[in-house]
Amino acid sequence: MSHLVRDYAPADEASWLRCRVLSFLATAYFDDVDRAKPHIPEPGLALVAVDPAGTVVGILDVLVERDSATIDTVAVHPDHQRRGIARDLLAEARSRLRALGVVTLDAWTRDDPGTLHWYRVMGFAESAHYLHVFAHAYTDPAEPARAVAEPHPDLRPVGLFLHADLRHERAMRERFARVHVCRRFAMPLVIA
Numbered sequence: 001m002s003h004l005v006r007d008y009a010p011a012d013e014a015s016w017l018r019c020r021v022l023s024f025l026a027t028a029y030f031d032d033v034d035r036a037k038p039h040i041p042e043p044g045l046a047l048v049a050v051d052p053a054g055t056v057v058g059i060l061d062v063l064v065e066r067d068s069a070t071i072d073t074v075a076v077h078p079d080h081q082r083r084g085i086a087r088d089l090l091a092e093a094r095s096r097l098r099a100l101g102v103v104t105l106d107a108w109t110r111d112d113p114g115t116l117h118w119y120r121v122m123g124f125a126e127s128a129h130y131l132h133v134f135a136h137a138y139t140d141p142a143e144p145a146r147a148v149a150e151p152h153p154d155l156r157p158v159g160l161f162l163h164a165d166l167r168h169e170r171a172m173r174e175r176f177a178r179v180h181v182c183r184r185f186a187m188p189l190v191i192a
Contacts, residue, residue: 003057003085005092008046013037015056016048023075028110028132040072043100045093049076049085058085062093062105069097071107090122 008016016037024030040046040061049058057080061072071093076085097105107124109115110132133155135147147155163182164172172179 002083003049003051003080003088005047005049005058005088008037008048008059008061012048012050012056016059019056019059019077020073020075022078023081026078027112027115038072044069044072045096047089047092049089051080058089060086060089060093062097064097064100064102067102068104068106069102071105074107086118087122 013036017034021033024032037046038061040063044064045060045062047060047062048056051057056077058076060074063070063072074086074089076083094105106127107119109119133147135143137144166181169179169181
């Protein structure tokens with residue numbers, strides 16, 4: 001085996017983040033980027049697969065609540081996919097979860113054919129569905145306004161990316177934790 005499955009350690013964070021971002025890049029989760037590894041509270045699992053140099057090539061985080069568990073993240077670095085790494089991470093997690101008395105392991109994922117195939121091959125069965133709906137001006141300039149101006153009773157915002165005029169900076173900073181000033185830079189290409 002060219003990888004070792006073990007518990008995550010804080011020193012793994014940088015390669016954990018690289019592994020997650022790069023593995024998600026070609027999926028419907030391409031925009032699900034973390035700047036720090038999310039904390040997995042006890043008795044949850046934070047497993048990694050590392051190569052001989054100690055670089056994280058696979059990750060599996062599992063949240064546990066009483067006798068049920070949910071996969072929070074499963075990812076394999078693109079350079080190491082199709083080598084059984086995710087299968088080995090899942091096997092270790094299943095063993096540990098059984099020892100904790102967990103009777104159900106579930107996962108939520110989007111509609112990537114390869115991911116759906118992996119879950120089915122690993123023995124998961126689909127049991128529930130809901131929609132992730134993204135309204136983005138680059139897709140259709142009217143989508144974001146339509147999402148806000150024409151509320152639908154079943155759409156629940158879980159995150160918004162908004163633009164505001166700079167004159168409202170102080171008010172925005174008082175209301176929201178994350179506010180950035182977006183700056184335009186220009187370079188003259190023709191010198192008169």
